[in-house]
Amino acid sequence: MNEDPLIQVKNLSKNYCEYPVLKNISFNIESGDLVSIVGASGCGKSTLLRCLNCLETLDGGEISINGISISSKLALVDYKTFLERAHQLRQSIGMVFQSFNLFPHKTLLENIMLAPMVVKKQSRELSRKQGMELLEKVGLASFHKRHPWSISGGEKQRVAIARALAMNPILMLYDEPTSALDPEMVEEVLQVMRNLDRDGMTQVIVTHEMKFARDASDYIIYIENGQIVEISDEDEIFISPKDERTKRFLKRYM
Amino acid sequence: MKKFLIFILGLICINGSYCNELRWAADTDSGAPSVFYDGNNQLTGFEKEIVDEVCKQLNRTSVFYQNDWAWLVPGLDHGLYDAIVEGFFRSEENENAVLFSIPYYTCPLSLIISENDEEIRSIEQCSGKKVGVLCCSRPKWVLKKYKDIIIFEYPNEYGALADLKNGRVDAVVLDYPAAIYSLMAMDGLKIVNNFDKVEYLVAVKKDNHSLIEEIDKALFKLIKNGKIQAIVSKWGLSNSLFDGYVTKVVNGNEVDARETFKQEQSVSKFQKYAKLLPVFTKAAMVTIEVSICGMIFAVVLGLILVLIKLYAPRWMQLIVTMFVEAIRGTPLIIQLFFIFYGLPFIGITLQPLVAGIVALGLNYAAYESENFRAGLKAVPGGQMEAARALGMTQWQSLRYVIIPQAFCFVLPSLTNDFIAIIKESSLVSLITIVELTKTYTMVSTSSFDFFIPGIIVAFFYLLLGLPFVRLAKWAERHLALEKSAYRAKQLPQKRMNINGR
Numbered sequence: 001m002n003e004d005p006l007i008q009v010k011n012l013s014k015n016y017c018e019y020p021v022l023k024n025i026s027f028n029i030e031s032g033d034l035v036s037i038v039g040a041s042g043c044g045k046s047t048l049l050r051c052l053n054c055l056e057t058l059d060g061g062e063i064s065i066n067g068i069s070i071s072s073k074l075a076l077v078d079y080k081t082f083l084e085r086a087h088q089l090r091q092s093i094g095m096v097f098q099s100f101n102l103f104p105h106k107t108l109l110e111n112i113m114l115a116p117m118v119v120k121k122q123s124r125e126l127s128r129k130q131g132m133e134l135l136e137k138v139g140l141a142s143f144h145k146r147h148p149w150s151i152s153g154g155e156k157q158r159v160a161i162a163r164a165l166a167m168n169p170i171l172m173l174y175d176e177p178t179s180a181l182d183p184e185m186v187e188e189v190l191q192v193m194r195n196l197d198r199d200g201m202t203q204v205i206v207t208h209e210m211k212f213a214r215d216a217s218d219y220i221i222y223i224e225n226g227q228i229v230e231i232s233d234e235d236e237i238f239i240s241p242k243d244e245r246t247k248r249f250l251k252r253y254m
Numbered sequence: 255m256k257k258f259l260i261f262i263l264g265l266i267c268i269n270g271s272y273c274n275e276l277r278w279a280a281d282t283d284s285g286a287p288s289v290f291y292d293g294n295n296q297l298t299g300f301e302k303e304i305v306d307e308v309c310k311q312l313n314r315t316s317v318f319y320q321n322d323w324a325w326l327v328p329g330l331d332h333g334l335y336d337a338i339v340e341g342f343f344r345s346e347e348n349e350n351a352v353l354f355s356i357p358y359y360t361c362p363l364s365l366i367i368s369e370n371d372e373e374i375r376s377i378e379q380c381s382g383k384k385v386g387v388l389c390c391s392r393p394k395w396v397l398k399k400y401k402d403i404i405i406f407e408y409p410n411e412y413g414a415l416a417d418l419k420n421g422r423v424d425a426v427v428l429d430y431p432a433a434i435y436s437l438m439a440m441d442g443l444k445i446v447n448n449f450d451k452v453e454y455l456v457a458v459k460k461d462n463h464s465l466i467e468e469i470d471k472a473l474f475k476l477i478k479n480g481k482i483q484a485i486v487s488k489w490g491l492s493n494s495l496f497d498g499y500v501t502k503v504v505n506g507n508e509v510d511a512r513e514t515f516k517q518e519q520s521v522s523k524f525q526k527y528a529k530l531l532p533v534f535t536k537a538a539m540v541t542i543e544v545s546i547c548g549m550i551f552a553v554v555l556g557l558i559l560v561l562i563k564l565y566a567p568r569w570m571q572l573i574v575t576m577f578v579e580a581i582r583g584t585p586l587i588i589q590l591f592f593i594f595y596g597l598p599f600i601g602i603t604l605q606p607l608v609a610g611i612v613a614l615g616l617n618y619a620a621y622e623s624e625n626f627r628a629g630l631k632a633v634p635g636g637q638m639e640a641a642r643a644l645g646m647t648q649w650q651s652l653r654y655v656i657i658p659q660a661f662c663f664v665l666p667s668l669t670n671d672f673i674a675i676i677k678e679s680s681l682v683s684l685i686t687i688v689e690l691t692k693t694y695t696m697v698s699t700s701s702f703d704f705f706i707p708g709i710i711v712a713f714f715y716l717l718l719g720l721p722f723v724r725l726a727k728w729a730e731r732h733l734a735l736e737k738s739a740y741r742a743k744q745l746p747q748k749r750m751n752i753n754g755r
Contacts, residue, residue: 103655
């Protein structure tokens with residue numbers, strides 16, 4: 001196994017129209033960890049996640065995931081290589097969105113089968129078999145012929161997770177996966193994530209579910225105004241936050 | 255238009271000069287030597303001079319009305335004018351629609367070929383070849399007897415002869431006067447043979463027996479005193495057929511001059527219209543072929559255009575924008591003429607059907623590209639992100655995720671455009687394609703019956719559009735992206751259940 005951490009982020013910064021959103025962010029994540037990123041709305045945590053998946057360009061710093069590294073410099077010097085690496089990176093990272101973004105013109109099974117068939121040129125039979133297994137894993141095997149509009153939000157998010165897993169990612173990113181869901185549905189989605197953690201999947205979650213963050217995470221990254229305020233063990237941050245700002249934030253959420 | 259006609263009619267009545275005028279009509283577009291405007295914008299032509307002589311005989315003033323060829327007879331029926339002098343000839347279809355005078359001119363038909371054609375020497379040798387004629391002309395009517403000849407119809411001599419030059423047809427058959435005059439203006443072509451016979455007659459309204467008698471008498475006098483022969487030879491239109499006719503008139507009496515047309519045993523009106531149905535069905539197939547091919551072309555090209563506009567480098571976007579604006583800003587009819595008659599000048603000679611499909615396709619592609627742009631914009635941004643996050647390239651995301659959804663959004667306006675293209679395809683009748691509209695004018699102008707064929711053709715157009723409306727509705731329901739559409743799909747069934755109880 002690789003000695004280096006799975007994810008290395010060094011001095012990452014990102015601006016939106018000259019306005020800095022992320023300032024000088026650095027952290028490492030080891031393989032198999034479940035990490036929660038918390039913070040107030042608009043603090044830049046979603047942007048951080050999107051940067052990890054190269055859905056945003058970098059304005060400074062460097063990201064290295066599983067040995068593939070991209071940097072803001074590379075984008076300036078050799079844009080083509082940058083795009084190639086970004087594409088390569090995305091293939092090994094699964095991402096789940098707050099608004100699910102299932103493909104409405106396809107059935108649930110087809111949603112899962114599409115990427116392996118198109119990107120990996122996997123055969124239809126194999127993709128179907130794999131798709132059914134994944135639906136089974138998220139407890140929706142009997143729904144495979146239904147369309148996204150006919151299922152609930154929680155079910156949609158479970159399908160979205162299955163769809164991301166179909167590409168056999170080494171890392172899963174979740175962008176507020178439960179924010180659009182009823183409390184009851186939240187639990188079924190979190191359960192899927194707990195199961196994945198048990199299987200050894202590396203997961204990074206941007207969330208407002210403090211209870212889940214506390215119970216399931218290996219550690220928590222707290223961000224405020226585009227900067228990391230505190231990285232700490234989950235118990236530590238909840239019991240005795242080091243920083244004054246973390247204290248204030250947790251008070252509001254717990 | 256109607257108001258304008260009433261206004262003119264009103265003017266004439268007020269003047270009270272109605273009885274002292276001979277109001278006659280022709281289409282000046284048919285050009286030299288029949289009736290046309292010369293360089294000084296003065297009405298001239300050998301037929302015009304003959305009419306002037308007739309008016310002198312009748313002691314009436316000549317009043318000229320311009321009307322489009324196809325609508326000369328309806329204008330006559332409408333009472334706009336009293337007579338038509340436009341090289342009308344008698345046929346079994348038009349025999350009972352108007353009254354004809356005795357011939358004022360006769361001539362053969364001329365077979366025109368390219369100067370370096372060594373093969374065709376007579377019309378019999380044209381079997382299996384493409385021959386151009388003017389619509390509703392005597393040559394077209396004559397050529398129908400030769401079953402192997404593929405007939406192409408043109409609205410004017412220029413189109414037919416230009417196509418002969420650039421090889422889209424192998425020969426052209428025109429009336430003798432039109433042939434010699436248009437060959438003066440065009441080199442590289444020659445008349446190889448004169449055959450058959452056409453008689454030019456004055457036409458008046460069915461019930462206007464007194465006027466036709468007057469005109470007949472005048473024409474007799476003019477032939478006997480040599481006035482008409484003088485005009486004909488002045489215009490260089492003398493020929494043996496005309497000379498023979500003149501001799502016959504000069505020696506014989508009035509009855510001999512008027513050749514009776516041998517009519518086939520009369521068929522009932524119903525039978526006559528029933529005979530039209532297969533003709534219109536065949537034409538409808540052409541209309542649908544042009545429309546469907548044009549639409550497919552438009553959809554594919556429109557999609558390519560919009561993808562370039564949204565995702566390609568800037569210089570390509572600029573070209574596409576210019577193309578779209580140029581197409582949207584110019585009339586379809588100009589584009590059609592340019593593609594069919596203009597492009598051969600730079601060596602691109604398209605078959606009529608292809609030219610029609612390309613013209614319609616290009617035109618609609620410009621509109622579809624804007625349509626698709628709206629459709630692509632309507633797909634939520636998260637869809638592209640989700641597809642990219644799954645490792646798809648931009649093209650794969652478009653191909654499998656974005657475009658299929660955009661298609662669902664644009665389907666209603668696509669249906670709209672398809673119905674529009676069915677109707678606009680009538681324009682391709684101007685480049686020799688015989689589709690529904692063309693068939694209507696052909697049938698109507700040869701039989702001078704505009705009413706029932708009009709209803710039939712309208713019915714056919716309606717019939718063509720409806721299945722596509724149904725198909726589009728079905729597709730809309732089955733490509734549904736949302737719950738509401740799904741409910742609409744279920745509703746009829748639920749209603750049935752309630753009734754069942």
